[in-house]
Amino acid sequence: MRKVEIYERALCCSTGVCGPSVDDDLVRTTNVEREVNEASGDAEIIRYNLASNPKAFAHKPEIKAILEKEKINGLPIIMINGEIVKHGAYPSFEEFEEYTQMKLHHSMTVPED
Numbered sequence: 001m002r003k004v005e006i007y008e009r010a011l012c013c014s015t016g017v018c019g020p021s022v023d024d025d026l027v028r029t030t031n032v033e034r035e036v037n038e039a040s041g042d043a044e045i046i047r048y049n050l051a052s053n054p055k056a057f058a059h060k061p062e063i064k065a066i067l068e069k070e071k072i073n074g075l076p077i078i079m080i081n082g083e084i085v086k087h088g089a090y091p092s093f094e095e096f097e098e099y100t101q102m103k104l105h106h107s108m109t110v111p112e113d
Helices: 024-039 054-058 061-074 093-100
Strands: 002-008 043-049 077-080 083-087
Touching (some): 024 093, 054 061, 061 083
Parallel strands (some): 002 043
Antiparallel strands (some): 002 077, 077 083
16 A cells, blocks of 8 residues: 655644635645545555644654754655655645556545534
């Protein structure tokens, strides 16, 4: 199974799409996460929020190294099966398809929290 892990900055809620303005990157990421995880296929997406999962960041030397060097600008950090494949920006739909090896729907509906 392909394990896609996303290490994100501190978000106000689990999806990060609450508040007065909506970030399209977070909407896309949340929609892709739900689609992939509900598909029960050969991929899963796990998201770690710096505010609610600080130990997930502290226990990965490669994550700590990026944060020490680039601070919050290094986030998000995307890992596939334990290997960093991208940091500093969220994946595009095409990158998510590559990472999960799945054909995804391109929904930009704001998910309910």
